[in-house]
Amino acid sequence: MKKHNFSAGPSILHDEVIKNAADAVMNFAGTGLSLLEVSHRGKEFTAVMEEARKLFKELIDAPDGYEVLFLGGGASLQFYMAPLNLLQKKAAYINTGTWATNAIKQAKYVGDVEVLASSEDKNFSYIPKGFFIPEDVDYFHYTSNNTIYGTEIRKDFDTNVRLVADMSSDIFTRPVDVSKYDLIYGGAQKNIAPAGATFVLVRKDALGHVDRPLPAMLDYNIHIKKDSMYNTPPVFPIYVALQTLKWYKELGGVKVLEKMNIEKAGLLYDEIDRNRLFKGTVAVEDRSLMNICFVMNDEYKELEPEFATFAAERGMVGIKGHRSVGGFRASLYNAMPKSSVEALVQAMKDFENKH
Numbered sequence: 515m516k517k518h519n520f521s522a523g524p525s526i527l528h529d530e531v532i533k534n535a536a537d538a539v540m541n542f543a544g545t546g547l548s549l550l551e552v553s554h555r556g557k558e559f560t561a562v563m564e565e566a567r568k569l570f571k572e573l574i575d576a577p578d579g580y581e582v583l584f585l586g587g588g589a590s591l592q593f594y595m596a597p598l599n600l601l602q603k604k605a606a607y608i609n610t611g612t613w614a615t616n617a618i619k620q621a622k623y624v625g626d627v628e629v630l631a632s633s634e635d636k637n638f639s640y641i642p643k644g645f646f647i648p649e650d651v652d653y654f655h656y657t658s659n660n661t662i663y664g665t666e667i668r669k670d671f672d673t674n675v676r677l678v679a680d681m682s683s684d685i686f687t688r689p690v691d692v693s694k695y696d697l698i699y700g701g702a703q704k705n706i707a708p709a710g711a712t713f714v715l716v717r718k719d720a721l722g723h724v725d726r727p728l729p730a731m732l733d734y735n736i737h738i739k740k741d742s743m744y745n746t747p748p749v750f751p752i753y754v755a756l757q758t759l760k761w762y763k764e765l766g767g768v769k770v771l772e773k774m775n776i777e778k779a780g781l782l783y784d785e786i787d788r789n790r791l792f793k794g795t796v797a798v799e800d801r802s803l804m805n806i807c808f809v810m811n812d813e814y815k816e817l818e819p820e821f822a823t824f825a826a827e828r829g830m831v832g833i834k835g836h837r838s839v840g841g842f843r844a845s846l847y848n849a850m851p852k853s854s855v856e857a858l859v860q861a862m863k864d865f866e867n868k869h
């Protein structure tokens with residue numbers, strides 16, 4: 515039996531996507547060669563790259579003037595690469611968790627950074643509100659989904675300032691108004707592909723306005739000019755990304771995915787709120803649809819290891835909470851079937867009955 519994979523990342527991929535990837539590892543596009551041993555410049559892989567970039571733009575509904583790149587280095591390299599390309603004088607950030615903290619730290623190597631608000635005072639268990647975004651910044655950066663703490667900003671900010679967002683863990687989980695953004699980036703290993711590829715969606719005319727010299731590998735314009743093949747791209751994860759994007763399209767796109775995600779997360783949050791053993795860890799209005807963090811109520815705290823074993827015996831993997839929150843975290847990415855969420859909910863009910 516396949517396990518219920520609640521891992522936060524690298525994470526679950528759709529069965530069909532994994533099967534297509536396995537087939538291509540054996541025989542890629544009828545070449546008689548493995549995807550793992552072909553040239554990235556061959557016509558078969560060039561076609562994959564082209565289609566993946568095109569389909570990414572189509573699914574996220576990017577207007578003209580935006581480019582999609584698949585690079586290496588992870589979201590963590592983008593923490594530095596984004597300011598290098600976009601920050602001339604000053605940028606504004608909000609600090610909503612570990613990844614945002616890292617992004618702020620890297621941007622400070624490049625220019626002035628104004629941290630408008632932070633939720634560090636309460637272990638990042640809420641999204642700061644009511645802060646003012648100054649108009650004189652090059653961009654405003656935020657992390658849309660805080661993978662570790664389980665909070666999410668599910669709306670595009672209402673501001674005239676250009677937005678830059680780390681959407682590593684909630685890309686393609688809801689519609690986004692791309693026209694408000696100069697840049698959206700993320701590691702592909704949460705909702706698109708296995709580890710190794712980083713997606714970048716960038717507005718072309720936002721580039722070229724900084725006066726520092728840019729190293730070639732860190733220059734978005736060079737990657738754009740070379741059709742995301744300035745150097746050897748991560749061929750395998752890009753192929754898998756294309757399979758996922760095709761599956762998203764088949765399902766009906768981001769609106770359909772959003773509906774599924776609201777339903778799946780709703781099932782689990784309802785149980786967390788109903789079950790006398792468990793409680794959520796973040797402000798209810800800021801709850802993430804992707805990473806659902808919960809702990810045991812204080813009087814049952816010592817049962818946490820027992821529930822971990824109980825769930826593991828039922829085929830559940832990856833629900834241990836991050837060390838900075840404790841308890842449990844169930845990641846319900848796009849590829850997570852509703853049946854797995856139902857299995858977790860049932861396990862929680864059965865465990866409650868046992869105690």
Ligand SMILES: *Cc1c(COP(=O)(O)O)cnc(C)c1O
Pocket residue numbers: 523587588589590591613657659660661680681682683700701702704
């Ligand atoms: C996982 C994650 C990262 C780190 O991504 P890497 O690809 O490992 O660098 C950054 N931001 C968010 C929101 C994440 O979930």
